[in-house]
Amino acid sequence: MVEQLRRTVRPEPSPVQPPAAPKLFVFLLTHQFSMIAFAAALEPLRIANRLARGRLYAWRLVAETAEPARCSNGAAVSVDGPLDAAPRDATVLVCGGLEVQKAASKPVLTWLRRQARLGSRMGALCTGAHVLARAGLLEGRRCTIHWENRAAFAEEFEDVEITNRVYEIDGDRLTCAGGAAAADMMLALIGDEHGPDFARLVADQMIVGSMRGAAEEQRLSxxxxxxxxxxxxxxxxxxxxxxxxxxxxxxxxxxxxxxxxxxxxxxxxxxxxxxxxxxxxxxxxxxxxxxxxxxxxxxxxxxxxxxxxxxxxxxxxxxxxxxxxxxxxxxxxxxxxxx
Known part of the structure; x- marks a missing residue:
């Protein structure tokens, strides 16, 4: 019986080899950002590092000022600094939430455009897609946003293709609907870079029942x-x-x-x-x-x-x-x- 169990239990995937330099994610925390979307995006990176026994990923938290960023549930999150230049190969993620109109300030839009010109991969969580669109970084691209904001987004940005999917990856533009969808998007990125078996291992650590694909709809049927x-x-x-x-x-x-x-x-x-x-x-x-x-x-x-x-x-x-x-x-x- 013991031998039979040994033969039927599938071994866990081997940890991946950490690169010479970790891949950097820069999280821009806007006013009243969504804590659940931010945590759902950050935690897969931390868990991936733990499972790989090395630094696959690094991250930096920035805001318009160096003051702690206040999220929509009232908690304050310390940032590593104000807006500054990130490396060309960084991935910038705008963490949106409530009062997204205020988040699209002139300094933020200018910084995002500069990062895009430098070649950074640009993305957004929850309503952060609104800020990217305001910066003109989603024109001719496919994107998604939280279903509650979809109608308003479509009215304001007629030249952007908006979908109702949990996340969208269109070239070097990444957007997700927020909430748990942020984890789905990050798991997809981890799977693309280190293989689906490793992504499933990360998902198991998060107690995620299943990894949703980009084509799945946000809302319940x-x-x-x-x-x-x-x-x-x-x-x-x-x-x-x-x-x-x-x-x-x-x-x-x-x-x-x-x-x-x-x-x-x-x-x-x-x-x-x-x-x-x-x-x-x-x-x-x-x-x-x-x-x-x-x-x-x-x-x-x-x-x-x-x-x-x-x-x-x-x-x-x-x-x-x-x-x-x-x-x-x-x-x-x-x-x-x-x-």
Whole structure:
């Protein structure tokens, strides 16, 4: 029995040989950066070094100033220094999070452009893709960003191909959706450099059940999010999500699903406890809220992008849903109050 077990147990991959010089990653910690995305990107590098019994990777933490960087959960992380030149073969990763608009300051954008000109591989975690795009470093490239920020990103950067995948590696541009997706991207990089067996060994140390590929989608499937696998309901909701700016009428939704309007109403009441009209309205208002908080678009532009043709109607619906007007959401005065 012991001999049989010895024959069936697969030996662990041999540790890789450390290079003469470790590969350097420079993490730019922006204001209100995401701790989970940062840790998920950094820890695979540390574990890889431990398993290799040497320095495969090195890292440096920088911020706009030498002060500790504050992440979105309130913790402060000490940095190695302010923005300075990194070696040509470094990989620069912009760690984004909340208030990404503030992160794209002139000094940060100038530094990123300089690093790109020097030949650094450029990447971003979570909303860091917004900062790279502001710097003009994603034009003509494929990238991804956290699903909550995808609509706002698409509105602002029309020349950048945005996807809903967990991560994207397009040449020397690396982006991931944040959260656990940062680990998926780093494991993919480790696998490319040191082989898939070694990457799986790193994943095992992280208690990662499976390594997601770049082609996998960020969000749970529609059935998982809705808690139902009713095929017609899932199809209708996907159509709603795809037509926020130009909403589809209930009758057209019903006809497209091969049912009557009354059947459509009963379907939503049974599985979601709300009418199709109410559900659709909430989808559009969630889109509007994201655009208000994450872009500089005017309120009327946000209204139009969310399927509202009247700013007054948009403001009323928004207030009914969130308890404040679109202007107050941004901390601005109502138009009539600014005269």
């Amino acid at each position: 529609a059935p998982a999010r809705l808690g139902t696998r009713h095929p017609r309901l899932v199809t209708i909701i996907k159509r709603m999500e795809a037509h926020i700016e130009e909403p589809v009428s209930p009758s057209d939704l019903a006809e497209g699903a091969g049912m009557s309007t009354r059947q459509l109403e009963r379907l939503f009441r049974r599985y979601l406890n709300k009418s199709p009209k109410r559900y659709y309205m909430e989808l559009r208002l969630q889109r509007a809220r994201g655009l208000l908080l994450q872009t500089d678009m005017s309120v009327i532009a946000v209204a139009l992008a969310s399927g509202f043709t009247s700013s007054a109607h948009f403001s009323k619906c928004y207030r009914d849903q969130f308890g404040r007007t679109p202007y107050h959401e941004r901390g601005a005065a109502e138009p009539e109050e600014r005269a």
